[in-house]
Amino acid sequence: MASTPLAAAREALAGIVNPRVGQDLLAAGMVEGLVIGDDGRPTFTFLLRRDDPATLVRQIRQAFQAADLPDPKIQIKDPSGPAKSTHGPPAEGDKAMPPPAPQMSLPNLGKVIAISSGKGGVGKSTVAANLAIALARAGHRVGLMDGDIYGPNIPRMFGVFERPQVSADRRMQPLEAYGVKLMSLGFIVERDAPAIWRGPIIMKIVTQFLRDVDWGTLDYFLVDLPPGTGDAQLSLVQATNVSGAVIVTTPQEMSVGDALRGGKMFDKVNVPVLGIVENMSGFTCPHCGEHTDLFPTGGGDKLSGELKVPVLGRIPMQAQMADLADRGKPIVVASPESPAAVALAEIAERVVEAARTRGGAELPILRG
Numbered sequence: 343m344a345s346t347p348l349a350a351a352r353e354a355l356a357g358i359v360n361p362r363v364g365q366d367l368l369a370a371g372m373v374e375g376l377v378i379g380d381d382g383r384p385t386f387t388f389l390l391r392r393d394d395p396a397t398l399v400r401q402i403r404q405a406f407q408a409a410d411l412p413d414p415k416i417q418i419k420d421p422s423g424p425a426k427s428t429h430g431p432p433a434e435g436d437k438a439m440p441p442p443a444p445q446m447s448l449p450n451l452g453k454v455i456a457i458s459s460g461k462g463g464v465g466k467s468t469v470a471a472n473l474a475i476a477l478a479r480a481g482h483r484v485g486l487m488d489g490d491i492y493g494p495n496i497p498r499m500f501g502v503f504e505r506p507q508v509s510a511d512r513r514m515q516p517l518e519a520y521g522v523k524l525m526s527l528g529f530i531v532e533r534d535a536p537a538i539w540r541g542p543i544i545m546k547i548v549t550q551f552l553r554d555v556d557w558g559t560l561d562y563f564l565v566d567l568p569p570g571t572g573d574a575q576l577s578l579v580q581a582t583n584v585s586g587a588v589i590v591t592t593p594q595e596m597s598v599g600d601a602l603r604g605g606k607m608f609d610k611v612n613v614p615v616l617g618i619v620e621n622m623s624g625f626t627c628p629h630c631g632e633h634t635d636l637f638p639t640g641g642g643d644k645l646s647g648e649l650k651v652p653v654l655g656r657i658p659m660q661a662q663m664a665d666l667a668d669r670g671k672p673i674v675v676a677s678p679e680s681p682a683a684v685a686l687a688e689i690a691e692r693v694v695e696a697a698r699t700r701g702g703a704e705l706p707i708l709r710g
């Protein structure tokens with residue numbers, strides 16, 4: 343067990359091997375200037391070449407999470423190019439970041455709802471996928487964009503692995519499953535593809551997904567964001583008119599700090615947080631309906647209090663959920679009567695209501 347956060351961070355980095363060079367990240371000299379920042383977050387520059395796997399960034403985040411370290415601030419630097427931050431807007435004077443693209447007005451997408459979380463692995467993709475299907479089943483026209491550039495997992499969850507068709511006018515056709523139109527980087531790039539999807543390129547991809555995919559006319563457009571407050575979140579928020587964000591958290595207090603930072607990020611860019619979804623919130627017996635809390639509780643309520651937004655619902659732990667998702671069967675499809683699926687369907691209704699009453703795309707009602 344490492345004695346200090348710095349030692350723990352070094353240990354986590356030394357535990358990840360870059361397959362291109364067959365050495366761990368420290369030995370390979372990929373980490374520069376590792377410090378623990380004033381906010382307690384490990385901060386460093388990560389020298390990632392174009393031909394290194396992009397998944398290394400994700401592996402770092404997962405290793406830090408497993409070591410109970412705060413989500414790191416990683417400056418990604420291509421040794422052949424200038425540094426790009428994966429966290430937050432570019433520092434003043436950072437000429438490497440292009441100005442944000444002009445905001446696109448995409449009324450055909452309907453309400454754009456971002457599903458976000460401070461930490462990885464809390465169930466964002468699960469919530470995004472199941473909400474999308476629940477909304478489609480309630481009769482809405484729904485699109486789901488996998489905005490997780492570093493580890494797209496929507497294809498697997500929907501069991502869709504085809505390549506999208508490109509029409510004569512060079513527009514990409516979304517794939518479709520369970521009544522939801524889908525687009526994911528996972529459809530386009532091979533697993534562990536070289537890490538060219540960074541910084542300004544992320545912006546480009548997000549823009550293309552929004553503009554160049556033939557989404558048709560939708561009522562709801564859900565975006566599964568990568569964890570944290572990185573480029574993809576900001577790109578999306580800057581690129582279009584996001585109606586609202588849904589923040590996924592778990593009952594443990596621990597993850598609230600990160601989720602709170604995520605919520606504040608949306609505040610800063612004037613995107614209303616529609617509410618909190620507390621996932622893995624205890625266990626409901628499928629036979630007798632009795633509910634047991636497995637972990638310390640109150641995470642959702644605490645976050646809701648701090649951000650002054652409602653808890654949209656709580657999803658209990660559900661046996662086989664991961665297994666079913668891996669086989670392309672989200673829980674609302676595989677087991678619609680299960681406590682988790684019922685909770686998700688209710689959350690979908692509350693999201694509709696919250697987007698109607700609090701969504702940013704809504705014009706203010708002027709009273710005389």
Ligand SMILES: Nc1ncnc2c1ncn2[C@@H]1O[C@H](COP(=O)(O)OP(=O)(O)OP(=O)(O)O)[C@@H](O)[C@H]1O
Nearest residue numbers: 462463464465466467468622658659660663664667
């Ligand atoms: N309520 C639940 N009960 C049981 N398993 C769950 C539940 N919610 C999510 N899971 C499982 O937990 C794992 C993580 O969920 P998911 O991939 O949705 O998280 P995520 O926040 O999108 O993660 P990442 O940050 O890696 O994108 C998955 O295997 C998923 O099937």
Ligand SMILES: [Mg+2]
Nearest residue numbers: 466467490495
């Ligand atoms: Mg995910």
